[in-house]
Structures are given as structure tokens and as C-alpha cells.
Amino acid sequence: AGQVRRTPCTITPTCPAVFHLTTYTSAMASQTACASRVVLQASISSATTSSASTRQQPALKSAGASSAFFGNGVSMRSAVRLAASKPVVTSATATFEKMGADVANKTYYPNGEDSANANKKWYIIDAEGKTLGRLATVVANHLRGANLPTYTPSMDMGGYVVVINAEKVQVTGNKNSQKLYRRHTTGRPGKMKVETFDQLQARIPERIIEKAVKGMLTKGSLGRTLFTHMKVYAGSEHPHAAQEPVDITEQINKKLTQLSPNN
Numbered sequence: 417a418g419q420v421r422r423t424p425c426t427i428t429p430t431c432p433a434v435f436h437l438t439t440y441t442s443a444m445a446s447q448t449a450c451a452s453r454v455v456l457q458a459s460i461s462s463a464t465t466s467s468a469s470t471r472q473q474p475a476l477k478s479a480g481a482s483s484a485f486f487g488n489g490v491s492m493r494s495a496v497r498l499a500a501s502k503p504v505v506t507s508a509t510a511t512f513e514k515m516g517a518d519v520a521n522k523t524y525y526p527n528g529e530d531s532a533n534a535n536k537k538w539y540i541i542d543a544e545g546k547t548l549g550r551l552a553t554v555v556a557n558h559l560r561g562a563n564l565p566t567y568t569p570s571m572d573m574g575g576y577v578v579v580i581n582a583e584k585v586q587v588t589g590n591k592n593s594q595k596l597y598r599r600h601t602t603g604r605p606g607k608m609k610v611e612t613f614d615q616l617q618a619r620i621p622e623r624i625i626e627k628a629v630k631g632m633l634t635k636g637s638l639g640r641t642l643f644t645h646m647k648v649y650a651g652s653e654h655p656h657a658a659q660e661p662v663d664i665t666e667q668i669n670k671k672l673t674q675l676s677p678n679n
């Protein structure tokens with residue numbers, strides 16, 4: 417009795433609390449926009465007058481823009497002062513013109529003259545009594561140029577390799593009868609032909625070495641070009657005596673550390 421009943425306050429657009437909150441939000445937004453404009457003008461003037469590199473922009477953002485937009489406690493004047501005090505880095509063009517080209521740290525990459533066919537070396541290997549896999553490894557390395565200090569995987573830096581006595585190559589174990597070679601005479605089903613190592617060696621002995629080396633070369637246009645630099649012949653005669661090929665047969669059973677770069 418005699419008490420005043422208090423009703424909960426309902427916030428309306430005309431409520432004083434809402435008016436003060438809106439005014440405070442607008443003031444903070446205008447202050448943030450003003451700070452961002454000052455930082456932007458400072459960055460533009462600094463880039464125009466001193467020709468600073470792009471390394472100055474992250475420093476400006478970390479010093480000024482972060483304080484203006486995220487409120488990390490750094491004042492606007494401090495942000496502009498820190499951005500203007502960053503050291504100016506000279507451009508790459510000015511350094512190159514002043515000191516010249518850095519020849520010592522330039523990465524070597526072969527040009528067209530280094531990989532020209534006229535400058536390639538010729539090698540010869542006698543396959544008589546040699547193991548197929550070890551023979552193919554030496555041939556593939558010399559085709560790619562892996563024996564040279566200028567070896568580049570994406571360039572044709574190797575030489576030409578001549579293989580003679582292809583019919584006298586050997587395999588270990590029971591591969592003479594167990595190793596199979598498959599081919600397709602046509603593109604129709606049921607036309608696949610299978611033959612053993614002995615059968616293919618009696619029919620086309622050159623194909624055994626060709627298939628072994630081709631599987632060790634890179635796949636693509638480069639590998640197809642390198643494959644044409646291998647010349648395989650049955651017998652000891654070959655038509656490349658004018659190129660004076662270097663005999664590298666002795667490298668087949670040598671370790672990689674024993675190989676000479678000259679060969």
C-alpha cells in the first residue's frame with residue numbers, strides 16, 4: 417500500500433541511452449576514418465618523395481594502419497612518425513647500375529650452343545658378355561649427359577652412343593626363359609604377341625637394348641629426342657667410324673665414384 421510500481425524501461429529510438437550510444441559510435445567511426453586518411457596521405461607522400469621500395473608498405477601497415485583500425489594503443493601521431501622514420505631501401509635498378517652484374521652468384525644454364533648436335537661427343541660400347549641392366553645404365557647416363565659437370569635435367573647435354581655386338585648381351589638367372597617381351601601387332605583385341613628373351617634375341621637383338629635404355633630415359637619430347645642418339649648394331653661393324661667414338665666399355669662395371677668426367 418502506498419508503493420509506486422516500477423515498470424521496466426523499454427528502449428525506443430527516442431530513448432536518451434540510444435541517442436548517446438549512436439553519437440559515440442558515429443564519433444568513433446569518424447575518428448577512425450580520419451586516422452586512416454592521415455596514414456594513407458603519409459604513405460603516399462613518403463612513396464612519392466623518397467621512392468621507397470615495397471618493403472616500406474608492410475612497415476607502414478604494422479606501425480600506422482594497425483593502430484588506426486584495430487586500436488592497439490599506439491596513437492595516430494606515433495604511427496605516422498614511425499612510418500616516416502623507416503629507412504629507404506634503394507631500388508634494384510640503382511644497385512645494378514652502381515655495382516654491375518653479380519657474376520659470381522649467377523646460376524649456370526646451358527644455351528643452344530652447349531646442346532648443339534655438332535658439339536656432342538660420340539661414345540661406343542661393346543655389349544659382348546655384358547649384363548643388360550648395367551649396360552643400359554651406362555648408355556642412358558651418357559645419352560642424358562649425367563657424366564658431365566654441365567648436366568642439366570631439362571636440356572639435351574649428352575652425346576651419341578653406339579652399341580655393337582647387341583646379340584651377345586647377357587642376363588642373369590633364368591631371365592633367358594622367364595623375361596617376357598610383349599607387343600601389339602594391331603590395335604584390336606587378341607593381337608598381343610608375347611616372346612621370351614631368347615626368342616627376341618634370335619629375331620631382333622637390337623630391340624632388347626633399345627627397350628632397356630628407353631625405360632631409363634625421361635618420358636616426353638626430351639626422352640624421345642635422346643633415344644634417337646643411340647645407335648645399336650648386331651655385330652662389330654658400324655658406320656660411325658668418321659665420328660671417332662670413344663670406347664667406354666670399361667665403365668660398365670665401375671662404381672659411380674670411379675667414373676671420369678672426360679668420358
